[in-house]
Amino acid sequence: NAGVTQTPKFRVLKTGQSMTLLCAQDMNHEYMYWYRQDPGMGLRLIHYSVGEGTTAKGEVPDGYNVSRLKKQNFLLGLESAAPSQTSVYFCASSYLSRDFYDGEQYFGPGTRLTVT
Amino acid sequence: AQSVAQPEDQVNVAEGNPLTVKCTYSVSGNPYLFWYVQYPNRGLQFLLKYITGDNLVKGSYGFEAEFNKSQTSFHLKKPSALVSDSALYFCAVRDPLWGGSARQLTFGSGTQLTVLP
Numbered sequence A: 001n002a003g004v005t006q007t008p009k010f011r012v013l014k015t016g017q018s019m020t021l022l023c024a025q026d027m028n029h030e031y032m033y034w035y036r037q038d039p040g041m042g043l044r045l046i047h048y049s050v051g052e053g054t055t056a057k058g059e060v061p062d063g064y065n066v067s068r069l070k071k072q073n074f075l076l077g078l079e080s081a082a083p084s085q086t087s088v089y090f091c092a093s094s095y096l097s098r099d100f101y102d103g104e105q106y107f108g109p110g111t112r113l114t115v116t
Numbered sequence B: 001a002q003s004v005a006q007p008e009d010q011v012n013v014a015e016g017n018p019l020t021v022k023c024t025y026s027v028s029g030n031p032y033l034f035w036y037v038q039y040p041n042r043g044l045q046f047l048l049k050y051i052t053g054d055n056l057v058k059g060s061y062g063f064e065a066e067f068n069k070s071q072t073s074f075h076l077k078k079p080s081a082l083v084s085d086s087a088l089y090f091c092a093v094r095d096p097l098w099g100g101s102a103r104q105l106t107f108g109s110g111t112q113l114t115v116l117p
Helices: none
Strands: A004-007 A010-013 A019-025 A031-037 A043-049 A065-067 A073-078 A087-094 A111-115 B003-005 B010-014 B019-021 B024-026 B032-038 B044-050 B056-058 B064-068 B073-078 B087-094 B111-116
Touching (some): A004 A087, A019 A031, A019 A087, A019 A111, A031 A073, A043 A065, A043 A073, B003 B087, B010 B019, B019 B111, B024 B087, B032 B064, B044 B056, B044 B064, B073 B087
Parallel strands (some): A010 A111, B010 B111
Antiparallel strands (some): A031 A043, A031 A087, A065 A073, B003 B024, B019 B073, B032 B044, B032 B087, B056 B064, B064 B073
């Protein structure tokens, strides 16, 4: 049971380049999330998905796109990278909403992205 | 809307002493409150949560947190700190009446806990 995995772990992009971050979970979770973590700002939600084939915008969606073609995978895309997107990106997943499990998100190890 | 504040960027405590990491929140209704911990170069790990019931919540690794509705606080505590507790701690809140299907959590900015040997 690997939990939540993210690929790649590190990446350096030049302004204007594109890339895709892959998140995979093996816990059969319905919900998946993409966050960015910046110093002094906690985690901010970029996009999320409540099930296969569905996606929705979070708090800071501009400049990012996502897809959830398979239940276990959640992809985050940057079409034209900007220096402001330099950050650490975390994927998370959680059970279908039931109060007992509410809020318990399982996080991947993160991807450190630098845009020069 | 929902928000959470962690007033201390850094907390230092000696090993064996009790520790407290502070958190205050703002929601419209009754909050769901959470603590997560992040070790260096790792993702966040769930520690404990308050949904309803007893105001004192016990979690992993000997941590506990007390929900205080009148002070809108949810401070994280441990009776005796260990050097291995040194990490970044995040408080998070969810207003069950807000956030739609996302079950969105709002995280605080984090508090770096350092336990000195």
